[in-house]
Amino acid sequence: MGNIRPQDMGKPVEQLAKIDKLMPLPAPYDKPGMEPEFTEPKEAWKETYCTSLDGFVANETLVRPQTKEEEEAFVQKFLSGLEKLFSDETNRNYLQPFMLSFEYCAKCNTCSEACHVFKSSGEQEIYRPIFRSEVLRKIVKKHFKGEGFWSRFTGGDIDINFETIFRLGELAYRCNLCRRCAQTCPLGLDNGLLAREIRKLFSMEMGIAPKPLHEKGSMLQLKTGSSTGITKEAFLDMIEFMEEDIYERTGKKYKIPVDKKGADILLTHNAGEYLAWPENPAAFAIIFEEAGLDWTLSSDMIGYDNVNYGLFYDDAQSRKIGLAQLKAAKDLGVRRIVVGECGHAHKAAMVAIDRAMVGEDNIPRESFLPLLADLIKKNVFKLDPRRNNFPVTLHDPCNVVRMMGIVQPQREIIKAVAPQFREMYPNGAKNFCCGGGSGFAIMKSFNFPEFRNKISSRMKFKQILEAFQPEMEQDVPKYVCAPCSNCKGAIRDILEYYQATAKFNVHYGGLVELVVNAMVQFDKPFLEFLDEDAFEHLK
Amino acid sequence: MFLTVFAYFSVVAFIGLSLYKAYQFAKMPMHGRWELYPVPKEPDGKGHYGGSYYEDLEWWNKPRRVSHVGEIIDMLKEMLFIKNLFVNQRRQWWLSYAMHLGIYLLGLWTVMLFVGAITELSTGVSLATAQGVNSSLWTTIVYYVTLIAGGLGAILMAIGSFCLFLKRLFNSTFAKYTTLEEYFNLLFLFAVVASGIVVWSGDPGFNYGRDIARAMLTFSPIKAGTALTVHILLLGAVMIYIPQTKMSHYVGKYFSFHKVLWDNEPNLRNSQMEQIVKEAISYKPKASWSAPHINPAAASQDKK
Numbered sequence: 082m083g084n085i086r087p088q089d090m091g092k093p094v095e096q097l098a099k100i101d102k103l104m105p106l107p108a109p110y111d112k113p114g115m116e117p118e119f120t121e122p123k124e125a126w127k128e129t130y131c132t133s134l135d136g137f138v139a140n141e142t143l144v145r146p147q148t149k150e151e152e153e154a155f156v157q158k159f160l161s162g163l164e165k166l167f168s169d170e171t172n173r174n175y176l177q178p179f180m181l182s183f184e185y186c187a188k189c190n191t192c193s194e195a196c197h198v199f200k201s202s203g204e205q206e207i208y209r210p211i212f213r214s215e216v217l218r219k220i221v222k223k224h225f226k227g228e229g230f231w232s233r234f235t236g237g238d239i240d241i242n243f244e245t246i247f248r249l250g251e252l253a254y255r256c257n258l259c260r261r262c263a264q265t266c267p268l269g270l271d272n273g274l275l276a277r278e279i280r281k282l283f284s285m286e287m288g289i290a291p292k293p294l295h296e297k298g299s300m301l302q303l304k305t306g307s308s309t310g311i312t313k314e315a316f317l318d319m320i321e322f323m324e325e326d327i328y329e330r331t332g333k334k335y336k337i338p339v340d341k342k343g344a345d346i347l348l349t350h351n352a353g354e355y356l357a358w359p360e361n362p363a364a365f366a367i368i369f370e371e372a373g374l375d376w377t378l379s380s381d382m383i384g385y386d387n388v389n390y391g392l393f394y395d396d397a398q399s400r401k402i403g404l405a406q407l408k409a410a411k412d413l414g415v416r417r418i419v420v421g422e423c424g425h426a427h428k429a430a431m432v433a434i435d436r437a438m439v440g441e442d443n444i445p446r447e448s449f450l451p452l453l454a455d456l457i458k459k460n461v462f463k464l465d466p467r468r469n470n471f472p473v474t475l476h477d478p479c480n481v482v483r484m485m486g487i488v489q490p491q492r493e494i495i496k497a498v499a500p501q502f503r504e505m506y507p508n509g510a511k512n513f514c515c516g517g518g519s520g521f522a523i524m525k526s527f528n529f530p531e532f533r534n535k536i537s538s539r540m541k542f543k544q545i546l547e548a549f550q551p552e553m554e555q556d557v558p559k560y561v562c563a564p565c566s567n568c569k570g571a572i573r574d575i576l577e578y579y580q581a582t583a584k585f586n587v588h589y590g591g592l593v594e595l596v597v598n599a600m601v602q603f604d605k606p607f608l609e610f611l612d613e614d615a616f617e618h619l620k
Numbered sequence: 621m622f623l624t625v626f627a628y629f630s631v632v633a634f635i636g637l638s639l640y641k642a643y644q645f646a647k648m649p650m651h652g653r654w655e656l657y658p659v660p661k662e663p664d665g666k667g668h669y670g671g672s673y674y675e676d677l678e679w680w681n682k683p684r685r686v687s688h689v690g691e692i693i694d695m696l697k698e699m700l701f702i703k704n705l706f707v708n709q710r711r712q713w714w715l716s717y718a719m720h721l722g723i724y725l726l727g728l729w730t731v732m733l734f735v736g737a738i739t740e741l742s743t744g745v746s747l748a749t750a751q752g753v754n755s756s757l758w759t760t761i762v763y764y765v766t767l768i769a770g771g772l773g774a775i776l777m778a779i780g781s782f783c784l785f786l787k788r789l790f791n792s793t794f795a796k797y798t799t800l801e802e803y804f805n806l807l808f809l810f811a812v813v814a815s816g817i818v819v820w821s822g823d824p825g826f827n828y829g830r831d832i833a834r835a836m837l838t839f840s841p842i843k844a845g846t847a848l849t850v851h852i853l854l855l856g857a858v859m860i861y862i863p864q865t866k867m868s869h870y871v872g873k874y875f876s877f878h879k880v881l882w883d884n885e886p887n888l889r890n891s892q893m894e895q896i897v898k899e900a901i902s903y904k905p906k907a908s909w910s911a912p913h914i915n916p917a918a919a920s921q922d923k924k
Binding site for chain 1: 645648649650651652653654655656657658659662666669670671672673674675676677678679680698702704705707708709712716792793794796797798799800801802804866869872873875876877879880881884886887888889893894897898900901903905906907908909910911912913914
């Protein structure tokens with residue numbers, strides 16, 4: 082269906098938008114056959130899930146009702162939630178920013194040019210940031226003002242039917258909530274916030290949220306202590322394993338402190354790191370021990386997993402987890418919490434929960450970045466940047482840069498350890514999202530990874546290719562440094578999807594790994610893709 | 621006398637409704653932090669590149685510093701030049717800025733009309749006569765500033781509002797998202813300025829404007845022909861109308877920038893913010909959401 086308008090959201094067509102002409106990629110991905118084509122959604126999905134938007138299914142709990150009555154109940158439930166979004170009783174935390182963004186959009190389309198999803202998709206209308214917002218506005222105006230002329234006059238010209246609401250629920254998960262659109266808005270309005278408010282309505286009123294975020298995410302975290310399902314016992318086993326692993330990698334024995342009462346620092350990690358990238362918490366342990374810091378990890382309930390998926394979709398879940406994380410720190414009696422390489426954990430722990438606690442519960446929280454930059458500046462470590470003598474580029478996690486203003490420390494660190502560092506453009510607070518933001522990196526249901534790899538992560542892949550353009554097709558290793566677990570997951574997936582590692586020797590990883598790799602006391606490279614022989618001549 | 625009363629009423633309505641709108645936003649509950657960088661009040665150049673106090677080691681032990689100058693400069697750039705639109709969407713800026721600059725100039729024109737009227741009332745001499753502009757320096761300045769601000773303002777606003785209307789009508793992307801109300805708003809603004817231009821064409825020195833200002837200051841009847849009556853009625857109507865629509869974004873913009881995007885005040889122990897937070901978290905809402913993980917009772921009720 083070409084030339085789509087917000088009013089078309091309820092139209093009885095099998096699939097509202099068909100995504101085909103994507104933003105071109107630079108060399109060597111500018112030739113045909115360099116990337117897999119989209120696959121069609123399976124017929125069986127169409128009966129149960131929402132394939133009627135663009136053919137992708139992000140939310141497996143958004144299920145098509147079986148009867149007309151159920152459809153009607155679904156719509157009514159949505160409308161009752163809609164009223165709660167506008168109430169100062171039920172939406173206390175976001176009412177003011179929500180109302181501002183809802184009321185004042187001038188539809189100047191400045192936001193569209195800033196949106197990586199819209200641009201990457203070849204400017205598909207349904208991904209235009211104001212498309213989703215306008216659907217919401219039209220529903221609201223129709224619902225609150227009725228069918229008459231004034232409703233249509235102000236924009237309430239949409240059919241509030243099941244398909245409209247169903248598609249809107251799916252469309253809320255086509256935005257990374259990176260808020261780059263808001264950065265360019267002349268009126269300071271935020272389409273990202275509106276997308277999140279729609280997600281929130283579905284979750285908090287209708288109990289509908291993607292399983293990786295809710296059921297297997299925040300609910301599992303509240304039950305077991307971690308969204309990975311890692312229990313305290315499993316966590317302690319992992320730490321033992323990590324100590325052995327570090328010994329094998331470095332030849333040095335470290336005792337990792339756990340549950341050390343009254344320590345200066347409680348270091349928190351995204352627990353997914355222990356499973357997917359254990360070298361990252363290991364590098365942190367090496368750095369903190371080598372620096373002689375008084376630190377600890379927590380094995381207390383939720384104390385060992387700093388993720389807070391509530392940030393992506395649900396205020397109540399966000400608050401519950403945030404407060405539980407602070408409790409773990411308070412129980413240990415630490416002076417401060419230091420957040421490791423996880424962008425959304427940065428924002429959740431330091432910003433989002435900031436206005437929810439007082440007094441003794443208000444433990445100071447900081448990013449690892451200024452701490453590490455300070456240690457390097459003070460020459461606490463003996464570093465040889467030649468050990469990282471290969472092209473390195475830096476991805477700025479949105480939650481750390483655009484939403485918290487931490488821009489320079491990571492640059493000071495990387496410049497000290499990587500002589501061939503080069504920026505992506507744009508970067509810093511104006512960066513592009515990795516495409517895995519707002520939970521996309523962990524949402525792997527049905528064909529949603531195709532949306533992520535080919536559309537939402539496309540701009541990031543383009544930036545990576547551009548950053549490495551002189552050496553892209555040469556066989557030298559190239560490293561995308563992504564100091565965020567979520568971003569790292571998204572970048573891992575695009576490098577794999579486009580076979581960039583296999584074909585062009587492009588690797589990815591965190592920032593602390595680069596620092597440990599530059600430490601002169603270790604004989605072997607810490608980064609596994611490096612050739613040990615290359616280190617020999619440095620001795 | 622009706623026109624004098626109406627003129628006063630529309631000014632009072634514009635100010636009163638705008639303040640009421642601001643009050644409605646101001647009384648909303650304390651919201652969670654939702655800032656976005658660059659935040660211009662961050663000092664030491666951080667406001668420029670998008671840095672914040674979170675870049676400092678143990679930031680909570682450092683004195684909290686805010687660059688009010690940085691904030692004011694950014695605010696002025698946005699207010700006077702619509703900087704964000706200029707930087708991010710130049711094509712739209714030309715039209716939008718023409719209209720906004722026209723409004724600003726007409727604001728200045730209004731002030732100058734009153735300055736002229738006060739001058740005339742206090743000296744008993746008209747700024748302009750059949751022989752030309754009064755020869756004193758002050759009256760010459762007042763006369764020509766009024767003339768330039770009014771003339772340029774009217775032309776820019778007319779071009780801006782009408783071209784924006786045409787763009788919304790004929791650009792397919794804009795047309796998709798434009799409501800009837802938005803077309804009407806632009807036409808309404810154009811109608812006001814067009815009726816003003818008609819009146820101006822018969823009195824290029826804006827003497828009619830000073831007559832109105834004088835009538836308002838002395839609370840005497842405004843003498844107006846048909847064209848001027850229509851213009852005054854349209855102008856008054858638009859002033860009453862604007863604060864009730866999203867054209868009141870001059871109010872919204874203050875809150876969206878100052879109270880949302882640039883508000884990164886941390887909740888430090890024993891700070892004023894901590895007191896505000898304490899009060900906010902002590903509030904017990906009387907209603908709740910219904911999903912099973914929030915309100916199991918409501919969810920089971922729904923199932924029945």
